[in-house]
Amino acid sequence: MRAHLPILKAFVKLGSYLADFCENDNGSSASFEEALTKAEQQNGWFTRDNIIVALKQWSELLTEETLSQWLSKYELTVDNAPKTIGIVMAGNIPLVGFHDFLCVLLSGNKVLAKLSSNDKVLLPFLSDYLIKQEPLLTERIEFTEGKLENFDAVIATGSNNTGRYFEHYFGKRPNIIRKNRSSVAILTGNESQAELEALGEDIFRYYGLGCRNVAKLFVPKGYDFDTFYKAMFTFQEVIHHHKYANNYDYNKAVYLMSDFKILDNGFLVLKEDEGFSSPIAALFYSHYDSLEELREQLLGQEEQIQCVVSAESQSDDIPFGATQKPKLGDYADGVDTMEFLLQL
Structure with missing residues (x-):
């Protein structure tokens, strides 16, 4: 594994920042508090409690040990020119597109993200924090309001209906298109x-x-x-x-x-x-x-x-209470996002 260490370390610092915020939960960061309030105002489903649960989950995953163990199975290199990966994000739960965001950046590529109108606050806020830790990311993270253009591959998540649109619009480029499950x-x-x-x-x-x-x-x-x-x-x-x-x-x-x-x-x-x-x-x-x-x-x-x-011992089953605690290697729809990015 030869991941770009400064980018990896920026995510580790983000994990510590999230852990500190969630553990204290006392308004220790006024800017973070403001972001949570805006996210909750923008989307009534994003209660503070649910946002904190999502942030805490990511704080537990963004450690040097956990990230390194996950990445150890891949042949990562930082020598190749970064490709631009379009990410069309869903907005059903807080930071639902963060795993794709993480994969693109740690694979050495550039994020071109189209945020859901239901979740437009949290990821830009966390991106600003990452950029402060590693200025190189200024060139690697871009958000767009309009149509995705000038990208090399795309990861798009939506409903069965939008999935058909995605297949029509993105079908000629390498893609991962996720539908209802x-x-x-x-x-x-x-x-x-x-x-x-x-x-x-x-x-x-x-x-x-x-x-x-x-x-x-x-x-x-x-x-x-x-x-x-x-x-x-x-x-x-x-x-x-x-x-x-x-x-x-x-x-x-x-x-x-x-x-x-x-x-x-x-x-x-x-x-x-x-x-x-x-x-x-x-x-x-x-x-x-x-x-x-x-x-x-x-x-x-x-x-x-x-x-x-289930409570059974089937290898792929998830224990009761653990569905919202996926590991880094638990890819949506069973498609290995990191492997897809490394094959481009």
Whole structure:
């Protein structure tokens, strides 16, 4: 590995800065506080609590040991001329595009980022901090409001609809195009209260807006949802967020008017549905006959699934409570972003 050490060290300093801010959480940085306030004002889903969770997650990943261990599997060089990589970022959860940003810069390339209108504050603020640590990054980070132009490759994240537009517009250049994916949980009925409460974090963190949020349960026939709902009670405060409450009221009303059979605890609607992508404040579920058949079914639908959460010891499964704590090598859609960049 021959990553550009000053850039690597700038990210390590950023990690320390984030850790200090999150641990103190006392307004120690007026400029950072202002950025958080602006981000929250711009996007009502970006509560301070959720932003801090995202920042803390990144503070734990941006250490010299963690970054070096991740990069050790790649043949990195700083000798090649940097290529310009366009990044079209989503805005569903705070700093959702930061991993792509990190990969591009540590691979020795230049970022040309088009930010989501829902997340336009946090990444520019952190970029300013990085540039102060390593002035070389002034030439390597650019944000654009208009169409992406003059780029060598592109990483674009969006919905299935925007994915078709991305394929048309970017298809002639090397690209990674990400579309809708959802995460699912497999329950057996043997889960402990603690495991189910941890699953609540996978469901409710960021109000369920992330592709790593669990949006669908697979349960055995005869499953007792009372046990599940008792564990979810820990997260009842979610209904006090007005945007979440509006979605809860709307989706519940639509289901009731359509005569769908639903389960409801006052802040989360459960609906039996074959789909994977449930709306905000709702959770789909399906019954299964055998775990072996379910595993085969999910294998055939893997392009729709981001994470599978369970208490089983399947190698690719994620433990309850860990979906929003991906490691640096946990690439979205299973596509190795760093390898893609190094092959350009």
